[in-house]
Amino acid sequence: MASYKHKKVMSIGIVNELTGLSLRQIRYYEERRLIQPERTKRGTRKYSFSDVETLLQIADKREEGVQTYEIRKDLQTSTKGNLKEKMIRGQLNAHFQMNK
Amino acid sequence: MASYKHKKVMSIGIVNELTGLSLRQIRYYEERRLIQPERTKRGTRKYSFSDVETLLQIADKREEGVQTYEIRKDLQTSTKGNLKEKMIRGQLNAHFQMNK
């Protein structure tokens, strides 16, 4: 939907400024698969605003001492969470529909 | 409002890919003040999605043979156009308000 939010257009230097995270940290979180930047032909990483938001969330969790492995799981469920919620809601609707 | 749309985050290389315009053209349109990118500390130009949209409009006009000077005027009025429209509408409202 929000095409701008997910378009990968920023270099790692900009992401560093926007998030305050070091280049090392940003690359490491990718290695740990918490974010998936794209690459230019040459190989330079490109990030989206969405990635920046995720990195900000990661930074918060890390400050709390949460390990990257746990954070990855959280990120997945917070994404699938919406989906799961919708499915449950769908089932509820179907339920009431039947009893109506 | 749309914070992502106006945030200056892209390097000229990305803008080149997104618009198809040459680096030379992108820099020239800045020199002619059709766009106003920001600069990093070092001096690298940074563009927003909004700038990319403007460049696309510029490219269309240029293909029609419109000169940069004319395009700049068009861009200004198309921006102030909305404002002007609002002002007129405001006056009309005031008018009918009075005659009510």
Add this chain to the structure above:
DNA sequence: CGTGTAAGGAATTCTGACACG
């Protein structure tokens, strides 16, 4: 006027590795 290009310098980004813990 608008755009291409060669020129030289400066800063960016990349990867793999060693370090600490």
Add this chain to the structure above:
DNA sequence: CGTGTAAGGAATTCTGACACG
């Protein structure tokens, strides 16, 4: 595990200028 750093190479971006028209 998470992050810092030094290392060397490769690609990016910058400016001022000459060229064509």
